[in-house]
Amino acid sequence: xxxxxxxxxxxxxxxxxxxxxxxxxxxxxxxxxxxxxxxxxxxxxxxxxxxxxxxxxxxxxxxxxxxxxxxxxxxxxxxxxxxxxxxxxxxxxxxxxxxxxxxxxxxxxxxxxxxxxxxxxxxxxxxxxxxxxxxxxxxxxxxxxxxxxxxxxxxxxxxxxxxxxxxxxxxxxxxxxxxxxxxxxxxxxxxxxxxxxxxxxxxxxxxxxxxxxxxxxxxxxxxxxxxxxxxxxxxxxxxxxxxxxxxxxxxxxxxxxxxxxxxxxxxxxxxxxxxxxxxxxxxxxxxxxxxxxxxxxxxxxxxxxxxxxxxxxxxxxxxxxxxxxxxxxxxxxxxxxxxxxxxxxxxxxxxxxxxxxxxxxxxxxxxxxxxxxxxxxxxxxxxxxxxxxxxxxxxxxxxxxxxxxxxxxxxxxxxxxxxxxxxxxxxxxxxxxxxxxxxxxxxxxxxxxxxxxxxxxxxxxxxxxxxxxxxxxxxxxxxxxxxxxxxxxxxxxxxxxxxxxxxxxxxxxxxxxxxxxxxxxxxxxxxxxxxxxxxxxxxxxxxxxxxxxxxxxxxxxxxxxxxxxxxxxxxxxxxxxxxxxxxxxxxxxxxxxxxxxxxxxxxxxxxxxxxxxxxxxxxxxxxxxxxxxxxxxxxxxxxxxxxxxxxxxxxxxxxxxxxxxxxxxxxxxxxxxxxxxxxxxxxxxxxxxxxxxxxxxxxxxxxxxxxxxxxxxxxxxxxxxxxxxxxxxxxxxxxx
Numbered sequence: 001x002x003x004x005x006x007x008x009x010x011x012x013x014x015x016x017x018x019x020x021x022x023x024x025x026x027x028x029x030x031x032x033x034x035x036x037x038x039x040x041x042x043x044x045x046x047x048x049x050x051x052x053x054x055x056x057x058x059x060x061x062x063x064x065x066x067x068x069x070x071x072x073x074x075x076x077x078x079x080x081x082x083x084x085x086x087x088x089x090x091x092x093x094x095x096x097x098x099x100x101x102x103x104x105x106x107x108x109x110x111x112x113x114x115x116x117x118x119x120x121x122x123x124x125x126x127x128x129x130x131x132x133x134x135x136x137x138x139x140x141x142x143x144x145x146x147x148x149x150x151x152x153x154x155x156x157x158x159x160x161x162x163x164x165x166x167x168x169x170x171x172x173x174x175x176x177x178x179x180x181x182x183x184x185x186x187x188x189x190x191x192x193x194x195x196x197x198x199x200x201x202x203x204x205x206x207x208x209x210x211x212x213x214x215x216x217x218x219x220x221x222x223x224x225x226x227x228x229x230x231x232x233x234x235x236x237x238x239x240x241x242x243x244x245x246x247x248x249x250x251x252x253x254x255x256x257x258x259x260x261x262x263x264x265x266x267x268x269x270x271x272x273x274x275x276x277x278x279x280x281x282x283x284x285x286x287x288x289x290x291x292x293x294x295x296x297x298x299x300x301x302x303x304x305x306x307x308x309x310x311x312x313x314x315x316x317x318x319x320x321x322x323x324x325x326x327x328x329x330x331x332x333x334x335x336x337x338x339x340x341x342x343x344x345x346x347x348x349x350x351x352x353x354x355x356x357x358x359x360x361x362x363x364x365x366x367x368x369x370x371x372x373x374x375x376x377x378x379x380x381x382x383x384x385x386x387x388x389x390x391x392x393x394x395x396x397x398x399x400x401x402x403x404x405x406x407x408x409x410x411x412x413x414x415x416x417x418x419x420x421x422x423x424x425x426x427x428x429x430x431x432x433x434x435x436x437x438x439x440x441x442x443x444x445x446x447x448x449x450x451x452x453x454x455x456x457x458x459x460x461x462x463x464x465x466x467x468x469x470x471x472x473x474x475x476x477x478x479x480x481x482x483x484x485x486x487x488x489x490x491x492x493x494x495x496x497x498x499x500x501x502x503x504x505x506x507x508x509x510x511x512x513x514x515x516x517x518x519x520x521x522x523x524x525x526x527x528x529x530x531x532x533x534x535x536x537x538x539x540x541x542x543x544x545x546x547x548x549x550x551x552x553x554x555x556x557x558x559x560x561x562x563x564x565x566x567x568x569x570x571x572x573x574x575x576x577x578x579x580x581x582x583x584x585x586x587x588x589x590x591x592x593x594x595x596x597x598x599x600x601x602x603x604x605x606x607x608x609x610x611x612x613x614x615x616x617x618x619x620x621x622x623x624x625x626x627x628x629x630x631x632x633x634x635x636x637x638x639x640x641x642x643x644x645x646x647x648x649x650x651x652x653x654x655x656x657x658x659x660x661x662x663x664x665x666x667x668x669x670x671x672x673x674x675x676x677x678x679x680x681x682x683x684x685x686x687x688x689x690x691x692x693x694x695x696x697x698x699x700x701x702x703x704x705x706x707x708x709x710x711x712x713x714x715x716x717x718x719x720x721x722x723x724x725x726x727x728x729x730x731x732x733x734x735x736x
Contacts, residue, residue, distance in 0.1 A: 104142060107135045111148045118155055125155040126368045130321040130340050133366075137338065154372045158182075158325060158364040163317035165347065168307040171360055173329050175303060181327055181334060181362075188283055191229050195287065201227075202275060203285045210273035210290075212266055220273075222262040223289040226253035232378055238278040239286055244271050250278065253286065281376045305329055305360035313351040314361050320344060322365055329360040341365075400730035408667055409699040417452035417461075418704040422672075422693035429685055433571040434614070434639035434650045437683060439561045443470040451704035460484040460706035473505040473562030484706035492521035495708070505562040512567050514540035522586075532584040537607075539577040544568045574645045579607040592624035594711060604642075614639040624712045627719065631658040631711075653681040664720035668697030 114128045129152065136149040178201040180186055185203070195201060202208050212220075224239055234255040242248045243264060251260060264273070277286060308314035318324065320341035327336045341348070352359035424445040430438045447466040454461065461483055468476040478501045486493040495518045502511040520534035544563075560569075582600035589595070597619050601612040616637035623630045636653040639646060658676040665671060671694055678687040702710060702717055710716060 104139050104145075107139055108142075108144055108148070111135055111145060111152070115148055115152050118152060122155050122370045125152075125370070127321060127343075129153070129156050129366060129368070130323050133323050133338070134340060154375065155369055156366050157369045159367050161316045161318065161324075161363045161365050164306075165315040165317065166312055167314045168309040168312035168358065170304050171307050172302040172304055173360065179334075181303075181336075188229075191283075192227050192285060199287045199289055201285050201287055202277070204277075204280050204282075206276070208275040208288065210275075212271045212273060214266065214268060216268050218266050220264045220266055221291040222264065222275075223259040223291070224251065224253060224262065225259045225287045226255060226257065227285045227287055228255050229283045232283060233380060235281050235284060235378055237280065237284060237286065240274075240276055240278050242274045259289070279376070281378055283378075303362070305362055307358055308350055308352055308361055309358040310351055313349050314363070315347060315349045316363065318346055318348050318365060320346060322367075324348070325364045325366075326350065327362040327364075329362075402731040403728050404731040406727050406729065416698065417450055418695055418697065418700055420449040420451065420693055420695045422447050422449070422691060424692075425690045427688050428565070429680065429683070429687065430565050430569050430571065431654065431678070431680075431687075432616070432635070432637055432652055433569060434637075434646060434652065435569075435571045435574075438565065438569065440685060440687070441471065441561065441565060443468045443476070443564075445469075453704045458485065458487045460704065462706065462709075468564065470564065473564065474503060476501060476503040476564040476567065478502075478566065484708065486707075492519045493707075494519055501564060501566040503564045503567045505559075505564075510543045510563065510567050512540060512542050512572070514538060528589060529585070529587045532586065534582045534584070536580040536582070537578070538580070540572060541576070542568055542573055544573060575605065575613065577605045577607065578613065579603040579609050581609055591715065592712065594620070594622040596620045596622075612640070613642075622711055624715060627662055629658075629660040629711060631660070632656070633658075651682060655679045655681065662716065662719075668699055668701050668720055670695040670697060670720070 111132055114132050118125045118128060132149060132152055136145045139145045176197045178189070178195045178199065180189060189195075200208065222241075226237055228234070236252055236254050239251050239253055240248050241251075241262070241264075243266070251262065253260065266273075275286075275288060306314045318341050321343045322341045324339040324341060325336055326339060327334055339348075348363075350359075350361055350363070424447070426445060427440060427442045429440045445466055445468045447464055449462060449464045451463075452461045453459075462481070464478075464480040466476075466478040466480070468478070470476060478499065480497065480499040482495065482497040484493065484495050495516075497516040498514070500511065500513050502509055504510070516536060516538045518534055518536035520532055522530045522532045524530045544567075580600050580602045582598060584596060584598040586594060586596040597617070599615075599617045601609050601615050603609040604611075604613050614637050616635070618633060618635040620631060620633045633656045634654070635656065636651065639650045639652070641647060641649040656676065656678045658674065660672070660674045662670055662672045672692075674689075674691040674693075676689045676691075679685070680687060701720060702713060705713075707713070
């Protein structure tokens with residue numbers, strides 16, 4: 001009981017002791033002593049001759065020196081607590097948070113439910129506010145969450161913790177100009193005009209208290225000005241000031257007005273001067289400057305911080321559920337963090353961070369306010385534009401008893417895949433092949449593709465039938481089928497292709513059948529860069545394999561010109577199988593740009609790629625410009641000499657440029673035009689291909705196209721216009 005009585009008396013006298021000690025000092029400084037004084041005495045100014053300097057630097061020493069007066073923080077006795085506090089130290093870094101919301105919608109509904117409970121029964125705010133604030137911090141960019149938290153926070157307030165158990169002392173940090181600590185005030189400060197170092201700001205219900213001790217009568221000049229957010233309606237304010245116990249004086253401040261000067265005569269002795277607003281409103285601030293006839297007194301501020309060391313960390317009691325705001329001063333910069341306190345009484349310990357001998361801390365706790373003051377915000381009236389009254393229109397049609405539904409994408413059509421007819425005009429030679437140089441061939445190719453995405457099996461099917469009208473040798477028929485398979489249980493994707501080409505250049509049919517199988521997997525090296533290793537195998541059967549054309553014969557070029565190069569070339573006849581390991585690197589520096597490179601080796605029929613048939617590399621630069629993709633590439637292949645079919649090594653190189661334009665039409669149909677130009681470096685040949693394709697979407701968009709078929713798929717998907725798919729109309733019975 002004796003200890004409790006002493007504690008209560010100390011709470012009453014400690015502010016008076018500190019004020020008395022400071023009042024004996026001459027000097028001019030500002031002290032934020034809210035943690036030790038009454039709430040209405042938020043700031044303290046005291047005069048100190050003509051020097052106007054701060055002799056204390058934050059973090060200087062545990063024993064704080066104020067202009068020659070030594071104050072030992074350890075002389076302030078620690079108030080022992082006789083509450084039922086549980087000695088269970090809580091580490092702020094490992095405290096168990098409340099269960100987070102699974103998604104934004106769930107968090108919004110939970111916060112709305114909290115607000116409904118608190119507005120009906122405010123006494124429940126104590127159990128709710130901590131969890132509500134944690135939910136809002138999960139989604140800091142959501143406007144609804146932050147608005148709900150702000151409305152809920154009206155029933156609470158931040159107050160400095162006062163149940164201090166242990167600390168290593170108190171230090172004062174000097175601050176020039178207006179440097180608010182609250183995160184919300186920092187945000188609002190960015191909307192205001194700049195604040196000079198010799199200006200002090202008061203806002204809301206804050207009071208500025210000036211304690212003045214002077215040996216003779218002086219005249220104090222005070223300049224006052226109102227600052228406001230530019231886009232809010234003007235709202236004049238009344239600034240009140242009072243010297244000691246004399247009657248309160250008032251001065252009216254207007255928006256966009258110049259500084260107004262007050263001249264106050266302060267008699268000799270100790271005096272107190274107070275400044276505050278009569279009816280403050282939100283986002284409105286009053287600037288003050290202090291001056292006397294002989295010197296300009298710049299306003300500086302000193303804030304007290306608790307010193308926390310490893311041997312004497314800052315410790316205090318806290319009752320949860322609640323939220324702590326911990327402000328830390330380090331290198332002249334203030335950072336803040338939040339800490340949830342579980343339900344019940346706890347001992348909170350805040351040691352300095354690892355590797356630092358000490359830290360400067362200020363701790364505030366959110367407390368319940370069951371009778372919050374109504375917000376003093378300004379309401380901006382909005383006058384809606386008048387709309388003319390609609391003219392009288394009589395519907396002469398009788399109402400229909402039934403309605404009919406028209407559906408653009410009828411049931412059964414959307415599940416049928418994507419059909420793509422197209423035509424190609426081609427001029428080519430035996431590209432990427434060594435050996436005898438074949439004449440260039442020209443043909444028009446008509447093709448029809450059917451694509452289908454088998455979603456349950458993660459398989460993309462693509463079947464193509466084609467017909468070629470050639471310049472020489474008669475038409476060619478072809479059938480291609482491909483499968484792209486990428487299930488979750490496989491660590492790589494699989495691509496398989498089978499194709500058959502047939503032609504009757506003379507009296508007999510000639511044909512080629514080929515099967516390709518490739519496995520690949522992409523690995524992200526960076527969000528913009530990925531590495532794609534792959535391994536491919538091919539095997540082919542050619543009808544002319546057993547009776548190949550003799551390249552040394554006089555009619556070789558003539559006979560080879562009549563045969564489609566997809567049916568027969570000497571290189572294909574000599575290489576019926578092969579294994580191709582490859583490594584590709586793809587970099588996407590911007591969403592509309594892709595840089596890629598690929599290196600590969602191809603084996604002989606023995607599938608030994610350590611002694612390959614040839615090496616090949618290619619470089620690509622793909623650029624998306626609206627609906628057009630430009631693809632500039634360079635390909636090169638080096639073929640090694642071998643005693644069987646290639647006595648000398650050779651190189652084949654191509655420089656290529658492709659332009660691809662795609663346009664979405666109605667009902668998600670897509671029209672595609674592709675033009676490709678190739679220059680054969682070794683043979684000085686100019687090659688080209690022009691392709692026209694129409695993809696019938698049937699509402700499926702790009703769903704049936706495998707991932708390796710389209711570049712910039714994400715942007716292409718966003719470019720199509722999703723038109724109106726269905727409509728209703730009145731159904732009238734047929735007229736008789």
